Amino acid sequence: MSVHHEAGGTPVVDEQERWARAAWSALAEPGDVVAGALLAQLGAVQAWQWVVDSAAGLVDVPARAAPTxxxxxxxxxxxxxxxxxxxRLAAEGWSVHRPPPNGVSHVRVLVPGDREWPAGLDDLGAAAPACLWVRGDPAAARWPSTGRARTAALVGARAATAYGERVAIDLAAGLVDAGFVVVSGGAYGVDAAAHRGALASGGRTLVVVAGGVDRAYPAGNVRLIEEAVASGGAVVGEVPPGSLPTRSRFLQRNRLIAALGAATVVVEAAWRSGALSTANHAARLNRPVGAVPGPVTSMASAGCHRLLREGVATCVTDAAEVVELAGALGADLAPEPRVAARGLDGVDALGRRVHDALGTRTARPTAEVARVAGVTTAEAIEALGSLELAGLARHEGSGWRAEGVT
Amino acid sequence: MSVHHEAGGTPVVDEQERWARAAWSALAEPGDVVAGALLAQLGAVQAWQWVVDSAAGLVDVPARAAPTxxxxxxxxxxxxxxxxxxxRLAAEGWSVHRPPPNGVSHVRVLVPGDREWPAGLDDLGAAAPACLWVRGDPAAARWPSTGRARTAALVGARAATAYGERVAIDLAAGLVDAGFVVVSGGAYGVDAAAHRGALASGGRTLVVVAGGVDRAYPAGNVRLIEEAVASGGAVVGEVPPGSLPTRSRFLQRNRLIAALGAATVVVEAAWRSGALSTANHAARLNRPVGAVPGPVTSMASAGCHRLLREGVATCVTDAAEVVELAGALGADLAPEPRVAARGLDGVDALGRRVHDALGTRTARPTAEVARVAGVTTAEAIEALGSLELAGLARHEGSGWRAEGVT
Structure with a gap:
């Protein structure tokens, strides 16, 4: 048995509770809220025994309904x-009295109460996973709630365009530079680009899978996923090693991604796309949701535009805006893009009007400038002084001409 | 004198008031709210006389301040x-007792009270233009308030990309098909593409200029602007024929575009762009504002994304969404894009889970399907029946296998 049962050096969780939660992760399908309510109410050990007794007819189920x-x-x-x-599980050796029978080296079982347990998962309530199976650094999954590092989920279409992959790589790299861990689903397209961008920038990334964490899926991303683990990140999932990633588990997996990211950003998504389900999960968790716009002629951006139109997502165009979205309120405001100041920037309306009235070749008397501009002579004199200081007007002979702006 | 003084067959506005408003359009710069307040309070004729007397020292200005x-x-x-x-104007012959001295054939002066006066301009309050100089069909400017035809303003960068011009043409064509008149500023880039798209679809378009309506500006768009006039549209402006389009008049012109459109859509705009000022004018008028998204890598879309981020604009991706934006509330909802229904669309969560548990090659007994799916046998039987009806499962021998979806 090579599954590690403790999280970190100080086990704070009763081992039977950990084994029971691992068993529950094999018993109930992801997102089973009846299981979640039972676990919350009775604890995993008692809840397991309750099911054993109920199934054996030892207790009357309706009579026991009250607790939840x-x-x-x-x-x-x-x-x-x-x-x-x-x-079947009993025959395989799953029990609250023993470690899980499907041990895989370097796979840990995180449960609520562990230091590394991602508190963000608790926001899922009864739909929270019974436990988290982790391959890699368990601490890599700890966010979004604790420590200085923060997480952002970048998700999107498998059938991404070159544009979408490029944007995903850039966003992931920028997030890593800002100290973020990048969360995604390990799929082809946007997911893979997000993981790749994080790794290329020397960052950590979290791969949230729908099946067992021992199964790299899809096969084409095996090397990428192993690199994520080797680079201080982790592969996490809620079903035991060996489990298949079924379609319904893929859909439930999306809620984990949403709960593990301080914010979720959809980079590219078709009008119907699993990435939209992740975005909607995040919105229901009151986590900020971003969508990257793209050409309206690209069907791969239609889902992003849908999120923007429906008010689910905020428009994000670069990593700084994702940081602002995910960051503490007001703490990470995205800077305004630096645009080279143009000549008349910072000149007030009066100044602009007076400047308009100046010729560029010949000087005009102040009174004429005032008349052409439709301002008083006093206003013209005042404005001309400011324009002269800004290098935008020059006094010549008895008049003024424009300077510096073409 | 060839300026037409009546609007339509039934002059309802006193001719002196019309002449006085024409004179005011020559006297006060666009957007002069002091002039607007005087006109509203005293009427154009009295307001003109008040300025004549004040300038001549016949009345004490502060003593006369109360009215406004x-x-x-x-x-x-x-x-x-x-x-x-x-x-200077008096020397040129401007007077409340005579038609404007700068008459140009086929140019009309529209004033409030005229049947063709665009009621939308009244929303500008004291910043409303004294009159509207119109070349073309005066009725083309009547919206957004009356009649069956409606208006939408499409604006954007002069330095548009091929993408932006293409989208502007498509939106304008779609708006024409929906019975809209397309309003824009006649500039290069997005403006020209919007006018061109409307004309190419046999529609009408309104060119709102910053200078005199007799001056086609910019020179490269002369033919396009003449075609707009010849096709039942119009060129409109608030300064008299012969006036120059100065920089401050360009900025003020944007408020006219915003007030003449039932909605304003920015197709492409840099981070700083006159089109954003039009959008902000529209927002201040409580008119709906749309922005077309584009690649985040395109600086020509940065202004659009800014409007989306700041919540000024709604994301619009096609003409139907602009119609929805501009249309009566709820009357013109954009249809959801038609996407070919996929096999499992319309199948509920239980059905999907059971479908996942089916093999595609070999049939499985119902009890095994239920166990793999993690559902009760009764649930499996119910779901399998629905899946069979939908052509997604087939009964074979004593079991079931998947069908129709790969």
């Missing part, structure tokens, strides 16, 4: 769907 | 800036 406040019928259905699987 | 509620000092300054110009 769930409708008895829901609990009955839940026991009915857990029972067949529990029989 | 303006600070006396502001009125004194206004008279000081108007007086030099008034002397």
């Amino acid at each position: 406040g769930d409708a008895p019928a829901r609990l009955v259905r839940a026991v009915e769907r857990w029972a067949p699987r529990m029989t | 509620g303006d600070a006396p000092a502001r009125l004194v300054r206004a008279v000081e800036r108007w007086a030099p110009r008034m002397t």
Whole structure:
């Protein structure tokens, strides 16, 4: 048995509770809120025993419904769907009295109470995962709540365009430079570009998978995912090693990505796309959501524009704006792009009007300047003085001419 | 004298008032709110006489300040800036007793009260133009308030990209198809593309100029502007024929575009751009503002993204969304893009989970499907029935296999 049961040096969680949560992660499908409510109410060990007894007919399910406040019928259905699987799990050796039987080297089981447990997952309530299976540095998954490092999720279409991949790489690199860990789903397209951009900048990245953390998926990203682990990041998932990434697990996985990122940004997404489900999960968690705009002629950006139109997402165009989105309120305001100051920037309306009235070749008397500008002579004199100081007007003979701006 | 003084067949406005407003359009610079307040309070004829008397020292300006509620000092300054110009205008023959001396064939003077007066301009309050000089069909400027036709302003960068020009043409064509008149500023780039797209689709377009309507500006767009007039549209401006389009008049012109469009859409704009001033004018008028997204790597879209980020504009990606923006609330909802329905669209979460548990090659017994899916047998049977009806599962021997989706 090579699964590590403690998180860090100081185990603070009862080992039976950890084993029970690992077993629950094998029993209930991701996002099973009946399981989540039972775990919260009874603790994982007692909840497991309750299912064992219920399945064996030792307890009457409706009579035991009260603890979670769930409708008895829901609990009955839940026991009915857990029972067949529990029989198989018991045969495989899953138990609250023993470590998980499917141990894989270098895989840890994080549970609530561990120092490395990402507190952001608790926002999922009853839909929170029973535990987190982690390959790599368990601390890499700790955000978004603690420590100085923060997380941002970058997600998007598998069928990304060159534009989308380029933007994902740039955003990830910029986020790493700002001290962020980049969270994504390890898929082709935007996900892979996000991980790659983070690694290329020497940063850490978190790969949230739908199946077991021992299975790199998709196969084409195996090397990338291993590099993420080797570079101080981690692969995390909520189903035990060996589990398949089914379609419904992919959909549930999106809520983990949303909960693990301080903000979620959709880089490219078609009108219907799994990335939109991640964005909507983040919005429901009251996490900031960003969308990267793209050409309206690109179907790969249609989902991003949809999020902008529906008010789900804020428009983000560079890493600084993602940092602002993910950062503490007001602490990380994106700087205004630096634009070379133009000649008349900083000149007030009166000054501009007077400047308009100047010729560039011949000087005009002040009174004529005032008349052409439609201002009083006093206003013209005042404005001409300021313009002269700014190098925008020159006194010549008895008049004035424009200077410095073409 | 070839200026037409009546609007339509039924003159409802006193001719002296029309002449006086034409004279005021020559006297006060666009957006002069002191002039606007005087006109509103005294009427154009009396307001003109008041300036004549004040400039001549016949009346004491501060003593006459009360009517507009303006600070006396502001009125004194206004008279000081108007007086030099008034002397010149009087010499040229401008008077409340005569038609304007600068008559140009086929140019009309529209004033409030005319049937063709665009009521939308009244929203500008004291900054409303004294009159509107119109070359072309005066009715082309009547919107956004009356009749079945509506207006939308499409504006943007002179330095547009091929993308921006293409989108402007497409939006204008789609707006024409929806019965809209396209309003823009006649400049190079996005403006020209918007006018061109409207004309190419057989529509009408309104060119709002910063100088006199007799001066096609810029020179390279002369043919386009003449085509707009010849195709039932119009060139409109607030300064008399012969006036120069100065920089401050360009800025003030933007408020006219915003007031003449039921909505304003920025197609492409740099971080600093006159088009943003038009958008902000529209927002201040409580008119809907749209911005077309583009690649974040394109500086020509930076201003659009800025408007989206600042919440000034709604993201618009096609003409239907502009129609929705400009249209009556709820009357013109943009249709969702048609996407070919995929196999599992419309299948609920239970159905998807059960479908995931099916093999595509070999049939599985129902109980095994239920266990793999983590659902009860009853749920599996129910879901399999629905999937079979949808052509997504097939009963074979004693089990089930997936069908129709790869």
